[in-house]
Structure formats: structure tokens, C-alpha cells
Amino acid sequence: MNFASDNIVGASAPVLQAIVEANAGAMAAYGNDEISKRVRARFSELFEREVSVFFAATGTAANALALSSAVPPYGLCVCHREAHIIDDECGAPEFFMHGAKLVGLPGVGAKLKADEVAAYLSSLPKAVKQMPPKALSISQVSEGGLVYSPDELAALGQVCREHSMFFHMDGARFANALVALGCTPAEMTWKQGVDILSFGATKNGGLMAEAIVVFKPELSEALDYRSKRAGQIISKGRLIAAQFEGYFADDHWLANARHANRMAKLLSEGLLQLPGVRLAWPTEANEVFPILPQALNQRLKAAGVLYNSWTELSLPEGEQIAEDEALIRLVASWATQEEDVRRLLEIATSGVERQAAE
Incomplete structure (x- = not known):
């Protein structure tokens, strides 16, 4: 009886079958194949708007690359002090942000409250000696197993807008939060102010299937290059994308x-x-x-x-x-x-x- 995590089990049958089917024959490399194109279009359908999608093999890569697009080397990324990005990723976000820092705030159940984030941001000196806050990152589901409601997300999104910050969501357990709330992907992300999402499937039936979903177009401009430099534009990229076809088919991911x-x-x-x-x-x-x-x-x-x-x-x-x-x-x-x-x-x-x- 193993209850250590949800990443200890293998991939689900529909995901594996999709990989097998995608494995046959020759297709364009580096994500230029028809499967990858279909999956990117599927993400836009799910989120009810045009989005940019960048595939990654791990959640750490997705988080680090997403944040690197939002935070310059002189900036701060605010998160919970027990967030995965600050506690479990061996400094990868800071490495890919080229010197930018993560700062962790307290919060019950590893959740952040909008008023407490706003109070912290207002307390920061505005002089050049202080690194300016450029992004807020939250985990949905939190490290304490809690789910942010749409209203809580909207409040955090408003804080980000008031302080000219980007809003990032680490969605390693995105599907679990979504079905818990009973809302749509759009209602849990960009409609509440989320600018960029690390969309995880690995913990919910994927083999190694993660995606960066970008709602704010300016954040996608350099992600192709950042992904390539990080080794995340995989030559047989169709085998990453295919996992999402099996994952989304017949709402398998939600089930x-x-x-x-x-x-x-x-x-x-x-x-x-x-x-x-x-x-x-x-x-x-x-x-x-x-x-x-x-x-x-x-x-x-x-x-x-x-x-x-x-x-x-x-x-x-x-x-x-x-x-x-x-x-x-x-x-x-x-x-x-x-x-x-x-x-x-x-x-x-x-x-x-x-x-x-x-």
C-alpha cells in the first residue's frame, strides 16, 4: 500500500495507447508534427481562447521556464514559503531566471491570502537597492492539499495587476483542483487574472507530460528559445504531445x-x-x-x-x-x-x- 505520492504510479492505458499510435511512421521533429499541432489547438479549446503552449518533460522544467519568461534577473518572484518551486526544485527557477530570487511568505495550508501578499508588497522599499517584485506564483493544489477558489484567485490576480506583476500558477495537480471546484479551466485561470500556467499531467496519468500554457502573449515571445536552451524542445516531441491526446480524450483526465x-x-x-x-x-x-x-x-x-x-x-x-x-x-x-x-x-x-x- 503505497500512498507516498501520485507520481509513483505509471501511465494510464489511454495515455500509453496514444504513445503507441503516435510511435508509428515518420513525422516532423521538434514539435512541428500534426499531433503537436492538434494538441495545441485542443488547449485553446479547453481554455476558451487562443493560448500558446510549450511542452516539457518535467514539472520542474515547466515551472522554471514559465517563471524565467516573467521575471528578469533583477526581480523577485513571490510564492508560499513551502511552494514546490522554492522547496523541491533545487533552485531551478532561480537558475533559469539568471539570478532573480524567490521569496516565500507564510500562509495556512501553504496557501497565500491576497491581503497578506498585498501588505508584503507594499512594505518593500522602492529604491534600486531592493529587487522589485515581478511575479506571484501559487500552487493549485497547494502543498497542504488545499484548493484556491475562483474568488481567491481573482483577489490574488487583482493584487498582481495593482503591482504590475505577472501571475503564475503551478498546476501540477491542476485536474484535481478543477474537479474539486467544478469549474472550467478558463474559470480557474485567465478569467481570474492568471497569466501563465504550468499544466501538469504526469501526476494524473501521464508518463512525462507537462505543458506551459501562456495567456499573456508577451510571455511567449522568448519561450521557444528558452525551451531549446533548456533541452525541452524534444526531437520526437510528438511522443510528449500524444500523451495529452490520450489524456484529454473522452475526459479521461477529469475521470x-x-x-x-x-x-x-x-x-x-x-x-x-x-x-x-x-x-x-x-x-x-x-x-x-x-x-x-x-x-x-x-x-x-x-x-x-x-x-x-x-x-x-x-x-x-x-x-x-x-x-x-x-x-x-x-x-x-x-x-x-x-x-x-x-x-x-x-x-x-x-x-x-x-x-x-x-
Whole structure:
């Protein structure tokens, strides 16, 4: 039973089949093939407007290149202090921004609030000695498993406009957030002021399928060159693009995300039935963050359940992890089996009952 992440499982059958079909014969290289053209057009349909699309093999590459188009070497990119771009990408965004910096702000559940971002921006000196803020980046879903509502996104977008900043969304779990909100891709992005999006499919059924979706035309001007220099314009690019054809066909991507979210909800609801278990943050997408007794934590590990411990930095005010407790993260994926969820809950329940009997 592996709940360590949603990037530990392989690709889904429709995605793999699309790769097999795209593999046959010869096609133009470096993204000039008909499949890539069709997929770019499909993105424009999904987002209800003309967009520029640049394919990438990894989410790190997508984030780093997207931000490099928005932030000059002398600028700042504001994000949450636990954002993936600042905590998990080995400085790649700063490397590709050629010296620009990331600055992380606090926020419950790894989410940023518009008024707090605005207060920080207003506090910055306007002199040349201070690097000017040029972009805001958020993770949708956040690193605490929370989802920004359209209203929250709109408020952040307004802050960006007031401070002449670009608005970037790290959408590694874009589909999970989308089905949680029940809105359209347009309503979760450019209609709320998002200028550029890292669109992730790898965590939701892709093999290695990421895309930079650009809503602000001026940000796309140099991305072809930046992508080439970063090794992300792949000669057999049709095999990246084909994954999106399988991903989007028959709303496969949305079905995958709904399943993952449902498995997380089932897991979350089951754990909350156990004494001594509570959630650090609500389960809004496909991640669960329970606070549980250490004895239960050790029992799950001993039974072979795989998951990760988690940081306490973004806990709600007044919430604390006691010495005999642990905060963990459990992630459900498109491939998570309901029987695995129920088996984990059975192990947890029997462990609690055994401890009560002792």
C-alpha cells in the first residue's frame, strides 16, 4: 500500500495507447508534427481562447521556464514559503531566471491570502537597492492539499495587476483542483487574472507530460528559445504531445482526477472515525494530512504502508503536534484501489482497538 505520492504510479492505458499510435511512421521533429499541432489547438479549446503552449518533460522544467519568461534577473518572484518551486526544485527557477530570487511568505495550508501578499508588497522599499517584485506564483493544489477558489484567485490576480506583476500558477495537480471546484479551466485561470500556467499531467496519468500554457502573449515571445536552451524542445516531441491526446480524450483526465479525489475523501473520512486522529487541513483534493498518535503511525509503518511525514510550518493558528503525535501525508492517485484504502483503514482500526485493549 503505497500512498507516498501520485507520481509513483505509471501511465494510464489511454495515455500509453496514444504513445503507441503516435510511435508509428515518420513525422516532423521538434514539435512541428500534426499531433503537436492538434494538441495545441485542443488547449485553446479547453481554455476558451487562443493560448500558446510549450511542452516539457518535467514539472520542474515547466515551472522554471514559465517563471524565467516573467521575471528578469533583477526581480523577485513571490510564492508560499513551502511552494514546490522554492522547496523541491533545487533552485531551478532561480537558475533559469539568471539570478532573480524567490521569496516565500507564510500562509495556512501553504496557501497565500491576497491581503497578506498585498501588505508584503507594499512594505518593500522602492529604491534600486531592493529587487522589485515581478511575479506571484501559487500552487493549485497547494502543498497542504488545499484548493484556491475562483474568488481567491481573482483577489490574488487583482493584487498582481495593482503591482504590475505577472501571475503564475503551478498546476501540477491542476485536474484535481478543477474537479474539486467544478469549474472550467478558463474559470480557474485567465478569467481570474492568471497569466501563465504550468499544466501538469504526469501526476494524473501521464508518463512525462507537462505543458506551459501562456495567456499573456508577451510571455511567449522568448519561450521557444528558452525551451531549446533548456533541452525541452524534444526531437520526437510528438511522443510528449500524444500523451495529452490520450489524456484529454473522452475526459479521461477529469475521470482520473475525480477517482483520486474520491479515494482521498474515503481515506480522510475513515481516519476521522478513529480516536485521536484529526486533520491538519481539510481534504479538498487528493491529499490527506492526518495528525495521528505516534503508536498508530508506527503501526502503519510496520504493516508496510508507505507515506511521508510532513512539515508543521503551515498549521492553523493554535494547532500543535504533540510529542506523541505525527503529521503525515497520504496521497491518492488515479490508480489507487479502493481495497488498498479500506485495507489501510482496517490496519489503523485494528491498531487502535488493540491499543485500547492493552
